[in-house]
Amino acid sequence: MIETHEIISYVAATCTTASFLPQAILTIKTKDTDGLSLGMYSLFSMGVLCWLIYGILIEDEAIYIANAITLVLAGIILSYKIYNTLFRK
Numbered sequence: 001m002i003e004t005h006e007i008i009s010y011v012a013a014t015c016t017t018a019s020f021l022p023q024a025i026l027t028i029k030t031k032d033t034d035g036l037s038l039g040m041y042s043l044f045s046m047g048v049l050c051w052l053i054y055g056i057l058i059e060d061e062a063i064y065i066a067n068a069i070t071l072v073l074a075g076i077i078l079s080y081k082i083y084n085t086l087f088r089k
Contacts (some may be wrong), residue, residue, distance in 0.1 A: 006062070013066030017073075024073040033081040041078045048074055 027033060048071045055063030 009062040013062040017066045017069050020070055020073045024076055027077045027080055031080055033077070033084045036077065036081050038081050038085055041074060041081055045071065045074045045078050
């Protein structure tokens with residue numbers, strides 16, 4: 001039987017990961033990153049990577065799946081931001 005705290009962790013993981021989708025979709029469509037902070041996305045991506053590693057280490061599926069997906073989305077946005085910063089001045 002699934003525990004209440006597991007349900008809450010999956011709901012939280014789904015909400016936080018899904019909240020990132022609109023930004024990722026918009027950035028992929030428009031490739032516009034002018035309003036995004038390179039520092040913020042760099043730190044955010046590092047934090048998400050740490051959460052992913054933590055989730056793997058403690059074997060918490062909700063944590064590592066959500067953070068793996070979020071890291072991919074944040075990585076895409078960060079890649080566009082780095083590219084635009086370096087090559088589109």
